[in-house]
Amino acid sequence: MPNESYIQSLNDLDRTIHEPARLMLMAFLYVVEAGDYAYLMSETGLTWGNLGAHLNKLEEAGYIEIEKGYKGKRPNSMAHLTPAGRAAFQAYRQSLKQALDSLPE
Template identity: 40%
Template sequence: MHPEAVLGLDRLVHEPARLLILTILASAGEVEFGFLEKMSGLSKGNLSSHMSKLETVGLIGVKKSFRAKRPLTRLRITAKGRKALENYRQQLADVMNALPKD
């Protein structure tokens, strides 16, 4: 058993809400806040704070503008975000292997 395979999981990505956000962004290019809100099923508040966190650590980029005089927030995954996600996927695969076989 290799504890570090499990304990080394990137907590930033491990959080389900953030994993979901990153996964959607990874496959969707650029996305609007409202779209992501519906897509993810997360509340606005929850989405907003995870968005901030992901932006702060540079895994996503956020661009604010206006459309029809209303605020519009667009999100996209960064290269760093893609790497973090891929790395997490690999970590997860390792964990799966360590788990008792079916």
């Protein structure tokens, strides 16, 4: 039976980050200063539509910022984690680790 701290840790998980696609996006953005959409699509395997939807959710939560720019004549926007996003991702990892560590062998 899972103990109380395990259940509490699961309850503390950030639902915005917990969705698998958004968790991937947060993890890939965590290790770089910024990445463009092609980077995120190639690493996560998300389609353009899915990527846009998940980035919107993360942006609304204040976890990422999109720097809209151009490379030559082509739009080339870069996404990066905000300080709040970095802190939220660290807290999420900690909570998930606690939850998994609490599981019986």
